[in-house]
Amino acid sequence: MSKTYTGSCLCGSVTFEAAGLSDIWYCHCKQCQKLTGLYISAAGAPRENIKITGDVNWLPISEMSESGHCPKCGAYMFWSMHDRPNMSVLTGCLDDSSGLEVKGHIYVEEKAAHYEITDGLPQFEGYPEQGTRST
Numbered sequence: 001m002s003k004t005y006t007g008s009c010l011c012g013s014v015t016f017e018a019a020g021l022s023d024i025w026y027c028h029c030k031q032c033q034k035l036t037g038l039y040i041s042a043a044g045a046p047r048e049n050i051k052i053t054g055d056v057n058w059l060p061i062s063e064m065s066e067s068g069h070c071p072k073c074g075a076y077m078f079w080s081m082h083d084r085p086n087m088s089v090l091t092g093c094l095d096d097s098s099g100l101e102v103k104g105h106i107y108v109e110e111k112a113a114h115y116e117i118t119d120g121l122p123q124f125e126g127y128p129e130q131g132t133r134s135t
């Protein structure tokens with residue numbers, strides 16, 4: 001019953017369809033900062049629900065995770081942790097994100113110093129499953 005979202009990179013070489021996306025999280029970890037310049041907005045779905053068309057350049061972030069980019073325009077599109085059934089889509093790549101709900105902020109303990117989080121959404125030091133709410 002869930003909506004299927006479509007998306008693409010900036011140049012359109014990589015497109016995708018994602019069914020059952022949920023739970024947008026803003027991740028403030030250092031890895032996301034280094035990759036994008038600030039924090040990321042990502043929504044997860046089971047790997048098999050995300051159908052990608054076009055070549056994705058998968059780059060290692062750490063031993064546990066990798067990021068998926070368009071090889072032509074460099075857009076950061078996907079985030080995947082090897083041992084998790086879910087994969088994340090960077091919501092900026094979605095054609096239309098309406099219907100998705102933002103759950104909160106994760107890895108706020110690694111947040112850069114030059115901005116404050118002022119939207120009142122829940123904040124977690126790490127991952128919400130194991131992390132402790134900091135506010």
Ligand SMILES: [Zn+2]
Nearest residue numbers: 009011070073
């Ligand atoms: Zn592209």
Ligand SMILES: [Zn+2]
Nearest residue numbers: 027028029032
């Ligand atoms: Zn992050």
